[in-house]
Amino acid sequence: MTTTLALFAVAALMGSVAGIPLARARWAGHAPRLAVALWHALCFGVVSSVVLGGLALALPVLPQVITGGLSDFLARCAMALHTELAAPRPAFLGAAGLLLALAAGTRLLRGLMAAAREAKRGRRHQLDRLTLVGHLLPSDHRERLVLLDDARPAAYCLPGRRRGRATIVISRGALELLGDDQVDLLLAHERAHLRQRHHLATRLTAALTTSFGWVPLFRLASGQVPLLLEMAADDEAVRLTTRRHSAQTTARRRLADAVVNLATAQTPTPAAAFSAAGGSALARVQRLSRPPERLGLAHTTLLTAGVGVILAGPLLVATAPVLCAAAMDICPIALA
Amino acid sequence: MRKLGDLEALVMEQLWASTEPLSVRQVLEALPTTGPDGRNRAYTTVMTVMDNLFHKSFVVRERSGRAYVYRASQTRAEHTAEVMEDALTHGGDRGAALMHFVDQLTPEEAAQLRALLGSREPS
Numbered sequence: 001m002t003t004t005l006a007l008f009a010v011a012a013l014m015g016s017v018a019g020i021p022l023a024r025a026r027w028a029g030h031a032p033r034l035a036v037a038l039w040h041a042l043c044f045g046v047v048s049s050v051v052l053g054g055l056a057l058a059l060p061v062l063p064q065v066i067t068g069g070l071s072d073f074l075a076r077c078a079m080a081l082h083t084e085l086a087a088p089r090p091a092f093l094g095a096a097g098l099l100l101a102l103a104a105g106t107r108l109l110r111g112l113m114a115a116a117r118e119a120k121r122g123r124r125h126q127l128d129r130l131t132l133v134g135h136l137l138p139s140d141h142r143e144r145l146v147l148l149d150d151a152r153p154a155a156y157c158l159p160g161r162r163r164g165r166a167t168i169v170i171s172r173g174a175l176e177l178l179g180d181d182q183v184d185l186l187l188a189h190e191r192a193h194l195r196q197r198h199h200l201a202t203r204l205t206a207a208l209t210t211s212f213g214w215v216p217l218f219r220l221a222s223g224q225v226p227l228l229l230e231m232a233a234d235d236e237a238v239r240l241t242t243r244r245h246s247a248q249t250t251a252r253r254r255l256a257d258a259v260v261n262l263a264t265a266q267t268p269t270p271a272a273a274f275s276a277a278g279g280s281a282l283a284r285v286q287r288l289s290r291p292p293e294r295l296g297l298a299h300t301t302l303l304t305a306g307v308g309v310i311l312a313g314p315l316l317v318a319t320a321p322v323l324c325a326a327a328m329d330i331c332p333i334a335l336a
Numbered sequence: 337m338r339k340l341g342d343l344e345a346l347v348m349e350q351l352w353a354s355t356e357p358l359s360v361r362q363v364l365e366a367l368p369t370t371g372p373d374g375r376n377r378a379y380t381t382v383m384t385v386m387d388n389l390f391h392k393s394f395v396v397r398e399r400s401g402r403a404y405v406y407r408a409s410q411t412r413a414e415h416t417a418e419v420m421e422d423a424l425t426h427g428g429d430r431g432a433a434l435m436h437f438v439d440q441l442t443p444e445e446a447a448q449l450r451a452l453l454g455s456r457e458p459s
Contacts, residue, residue: 118433125422131344131345133415157435193435281438
């Protein structure tokens, strides 16, 4: 019971307030990929705490549910863990715990699968038509580069399951608007999205928000993660297209100009306010206009450790009674 | 610069170039006689491709005697416009089907960006 309460408390704390300081953190723009890792760790922490908390509640009931080697093992273990696991509690609590764990897990999986299907359909729709009207441009890279003969400026990438199918689309309007060096930066930015599989990171937070939109952490994450990924792709684009360190300031400025030119040339739409990464252009331009800032080693180490603790924490809390018992030599688990 | 893809694109080229609806036989005769592998193109291959195009609603067909004749359901420009609109309007929301280089702006954001641009010296 204590385990479950502890895990639910962790989930409630992380799900409600943990995202607020992270959304405001200035360091996030200095190390966008680490910030994305932290957002994902927090999201995973909430889900795993709820699922493990539910399972911990159900554990004493499980031996009656499952028969076989595992149940024997669990039953013997449960006897040894009398303080935590064999404390008297109504069976309906155990059933409720199991149901909660199953419901949360299934709901998330179904959300992820629906998002994947949706994405596949959207890409199919694009690729079917691009095959007919797109012009394949020569490219030195694995990703296909397709020119769309349209005066409106646009550039985007279509992730593919296999890298050979990943496609970058640029319109004639965008090519006319940008200088050659800016086109190189733009293509490197899109390649960074494709190679670092950013669409999966976005999809995860989007699916969490679709499935559990009432959790404040998930809503914050699905707003912040796309912006952080744009920043990560900007950094990678500058890194890939400049050999000398001294050229980086110019490259950042040119990339910022490219963002401004493309963003202001597109017709503003009120509907954009509802898109996942609304407002990212402004933040990116401001960031690229400043000199690059890096996170210090101490901060990086601390935050990386934080990611690890958040990822492993719920599992450690859930297994703490078992681990204690095993260490006390009462439980028949052999700790090799 | 060559066309993306394959026979589907070649077939559509023929249909877009023609003022009349075309039969499979007519499309086959208008195509270059050999495919990329150097072998003659089979009637059934072209027929399959045109059937696929029909099921994707890219062509419409009607009976003419014993065979079907096909014409493009949209012009090339209309197709291009549709790809662009799909990408610009809701491409990004579909479970991250595609990722834009810049996101669509609200009118307020556009104004802020222009102000920012105005405050900077030209690069």
